Amino acid sequence: MGDTLLNTGAYVARPAAIPTFMVSALLLGVGTFTLVREHRSRESRAFALFTVVAAWWMFAISWMYLAADASTALAWARLAILGIPFLAPATYHFAVRVLDLEERRSAMVWAAWLYFAACASALVGSSLFLSGVRDWAWGPYPVLGRWSLLFTVPFVALLLLTLVELWWAWRRSPPGTARHRARAFLLAFLVGDLALIDFLPAYGLPVHPAGWEAVAGFALIAAWAIWRHRLTDFSxxxxxxxxxxxxxxxxxxxxxxxxxxxxxxxxxxxxxxxxxxxxxxxxxxxxxxxxxxxxxxxxxxxxxxxxxxxxxxxxxxxxxxxxxxxxxxxxxxxxxxxxxxxxxxIRYQRQMQAELARRAFYDEVTGLANRALLLDRIRLAGSRVQRSGERFGVLCLDLDDFHQVNEAFGREAGDELLANVGSRLQRVVRGDDTVARIDDDRFGVLTERVAGAGEARDVALRILAELEPPLTLRDRAVFPSGSVGIAVSRPDYDDPAELLRDAQAAASRAKGQTRERITIFGPGIREHAVSALEMAGDLRRALAEGEFELFFQPIARVADLGVVAVEALLRWRHPRRGLLAPAAFLNVAREARILPQIGWWVLEEALGRLAAWRERHPTSAQLHVHVNLSVEELTHPELLRRIEGILARTGVEPRSLVLEITERTLLHRSEDAIGIVDALRSRGIRLCVDDFGTGYSSLAYLGQYPLDVLKIDATFVRAATWGADGATILETVLELSRNLGMVSVAEGVDTAAQLEHLRRSGCALVQGYLLAEPMPASEVESRLAAGASLVTSPIARLRD
Known part of the structure; x- marks a missing residue:
């Protein structure tokens, strides 16, 4: 038979062989490519096995079509029969792999392979199964005997079982990729089963065998499904x-x-x-x-x-x-x-931790030590005094008219002035001395090992002399000046804050002098205590006679500048000194122990105003009010009772009240504060940590408190537009707030550049002079009545 098959004279050209040859090559190519491309897919291996079996069938059938005599055609028909019976188990095996049913159908798969292997042997070796070939218009074609039904009937049954399995899997598949995949394979097998038409001429029906089309369609659709849906074995x-x-x-x-x-x-x-x-x-x-x-x-x-x-x-x-x-x-x-x-x-994490730790002890604007670090250095110096008897001095520089620089040139220019003054101070002091920024416009200097007040005074003279040269801000010359207060250590000093406070009191006294503007703390400074006592009396009178009033500053969404809340800001309309901000009297109120009473008034007034606005103006129905809570109020035994009473009287629901608590306040009485904060939040009141980033620790306490809002200090906002480091820190803080489930509010937003940066960084809310200055309640009322936005800045409204 081998010589006959290799004899070129035993073949003639017939068109019917062309498509079957092409499909044979296509099957091998698609199967091999899929196996290489999807080598991790178990389905690709089963698919490749099918393509090999089908390719052999097409290859042998092609040569059968070309046979010039019956014996050659019969030889190729018997070779084709070696592949045809295995098409059914190969198809079923592939479907079982696709449907991930190998464990449940393994016995069926093995039985199919064994049965059809026996059928292949019988077809090749017995004329009862393959009785010969018959010439048709397209060429010779095998003739199956009646015993071949033992092969064809199970063959068709197994293919139908395959379709049932695929259809059932498609019906059960959830929407999405799994359903698309099941539908694609169901279509592929439906198309492939059309190849059964090739059995008809084998039983004498004059139907042209076009099974090659169905097999090619099956292979292409199945390969596409494997490539498209990545049927990887996700073990x-x-x-x-x-x-x-x-x-x-x-x-x-x-x-x-x-x-x-x-x-x-x-x-x-x-x-x-x-x-x-x-x-x-x-x-x-x-x-x-x-x-x-x-x-x-x-x-x-x-x-x-x-x-x-x-x-x-x-x-x-x-x-x-x-x-x-x-x-x-x-x-x-x-x-x-x-x-x-x-x-x-964790290199990046450590860098961020180090940076946040640095911000806890260093001023962001000047790079100098902050108040916390200065107090720590004073404490260490005091410990040395106890051991060695050496003295040290604390100086306080209070700049003149700093607020005017901010108003005239903007806060950025004010920051530039502060940084310049800080650099000048560092040039004056010795290497082991400490220069710190302790307040908005105040600097502290710790001078180690001074002989007495005279030597400390010499340092103060050098400081004032260093301030004399002008600097240029916005193309204008600015002449910085200030007053210096001095406090020299004594054996009875045991509190670093007291020594610094005495230096500050001396600096305040020096402001009234017209000559060298240096004051050394002494008995005469005690007169300021009398002044503070008088102010304490004025505060009590102001509380009784209604001299306090509230201003309100809007808090708006970054996305559209829609106002969601207002912060209540206390002002004192003093009969002689005019309108005073809290900085002018809160310290006195704290020392006079009347700060809680002022705080109760602020809460009552703020919630009363909110209730009135909601009643008269439906547009303010969702407005919230932020009220600052001092450490004295937070730890006051009547806090909860007072707040509940005010809410009941005003009719404002608790969730509309946001209490702002500075991180310093939380850290001051952390153990007491945790229980109080829990109690407030359990009543539906929302809590905000104010001035985040300015306390001793900006991270440790956040996980301890059930806080809702994180108010980012203005120094973070300003630093974000100065360079990559500042921007990275701001984004880290915003990410922290999101991870903790807190709403972020950036305060101190003064420029459009800052607002745009916050928008890109994903900050939720903003507050600052760019949107609006604090306004009296009457102005809020008039704007709500007119249907106008509380965002008053023309620059800010450009974003609408």
Missing amino acids: PALAAEQLVRATSELVALCDHEGLVRFANPALCLLVGASPEELAGRPISELAASEVSKLTLGNALERDRITNEEAELVGRDGQTVPVSLSACGLRDPNGFRVGTALLARD
């Missing part, structure tokens, strides 16, 4: 392998001796070594210190560790801090065979 092992290789976390697998057996690309990149170079090395060699070696050793011995810090040796020998977790690996018998190590590079 846990595959997912774990892909995640380990793709993650930016550092992953290593070690054996029971601590030798590296696997290192993912992230770890290899960090340490500058290939997986082959790391394999077999002790994991301890990656440690940058003995302490880190101990940490890694503990990880290899213990069943589990979580987030323990260690240091690794990175590329070029640099030290890389990591947060390390590990768990033991055990075989099915429970014996430990190794350890899985997972580490996270």
Whole structure:
């Protein structure tokens, strides 16, 4: 038979062989390409098996069509029969893979393969199954005997069973990718089953065999479905392998001796070594210190560790801090065979923590120490005095007319002035002295080891002399000046804040002098206490006679500048001194212990105004009011009763009240504050942390309190437009607020550039002079009555 098949004279050209040859090549190409392209897919392997079987069928049928005599045609028909019976089990096996039914249908699959293998043997070797060939118009074609029904009937039945399985899977598939995939394969198998038409001429019916079209259609649709829907075997092992290789976390697998057996690309990149170079090395060699070696050793011995810090040796020998977790690996018998190590590079986290810690003790505008750090340095100096008897001095520089610079040139110019003054002060003092910005326009200087007040006075003279040269702001010369107060340490000083307060009192006294404007704290300064006592009396009278009033500043959405709330700001219309801001009298009120009474009045007035506006103006129905709460109010025993009574009298629902508490207040009485804050929030009152970023710790307390709103201090907002570092810090704070589920409010927004940056960074709400200055209640009333926005700035309204 071999000689006959290889004899070229045994063949003649017939058109019917062309499409079958082409489909045979197409099947092999599509199957091979799919197998290579989707090598992780189990379905691609079953599909490739089908294409090989079908390609052999098409290939043998093509040569049968070309046969010039019956014996050659019969030989090729018998070779084709070797492939035809296997089409049914190959098709069913492919469908079972697609539907992920191998475990439940494995017996059926094996039975089909075995049965049709027997059919193939019978078809080839017995004339009862394949009785010969018959010439048709298109060429010779096999003739099946009556015993062939033992093959064709199960063949058709298995294909119909395949369609039923696919149809049922499609009906049960949820909407989405799974349903699209099931529908695509159902279509492919429906098209492929049309190839059954090729059995008709084998039983004597004059139907042209066009099964090649159906088989080609099936192959193309099925291949497209595999490519399109990525039918990958999503096993846990595959997912774990892909995640380990793709993650930016550092992953290593070690054996029971601590030798590296696997290192993912992230770890290899960090340490500058290939997986082959790391394999077999002790994991301890990656440690940058003995302490880190101990940490890694503990990880290899213990069943589990979580987030323990260690240091690794990175590329070029640099030290890389990591947060390390590990768990033991055990075989099915429970014996430990190794350890899985997972580490996270925390360099950026440490940088951010260091930056936030720096902001807690350093002023953002000047780069100098802040009040907290200065007080700490004074405390340390006081400890040295107790041991050595040396004296030290604290100086307070109070700048003149600083607010006028802000009003004339803007806050950015004021910040430039402060930074310039800070630099001048540093040029005057000695290296071990401390210069700090302690207030808006006040600087503190700690002079170590002074002989007495005279030497401290010499330092003050140098400070004032250094201030004399003008500086240029907005193309104009500005002549900074100020007053200096001095307090020299004494044995009876045991409170750093008291010493600094005395220096500030002396600076306030020096402001009234016309000559050198330097005052050393002494008995004469006590007269200011008398003045404070008089102001305390005035405050009590003001509270009784209604001299206080509230101004309101809007808080608006960044997206559209729609006003969602107003902050109530206290003002004192003094009979002699005019309209006073809280900075002029709150310290006196605090010392006079009447701050809580003023706070109750503010709450009553603010909520009463809100209730009236809501009643008269429906547009303000969703308006909230922010009210500042001092530490004295927060810890007052009547706080809850007072607030509940005011809410009941005004009829305002608790959720419309937002109490603003500075982080300093929260930190001052943290244990007491936690319980009070919980009680307030349980009553539906919303809580806001004010001036975030200015306290001793800007992160530690946030997780302890159930806070709703995070009010970002203006220094963050200004710094964000100065450079990349400031912008990064602001974005970090905004991300922190989102992670904690808090609404972010940026205060002190004074420029359009700041507003735009906040919008890009995802800040929710803004407040500041760019939108509107604080306005009296009467102006709020008139604007609401007129249907006008509380955002009064023309610049801000350009965004509408």
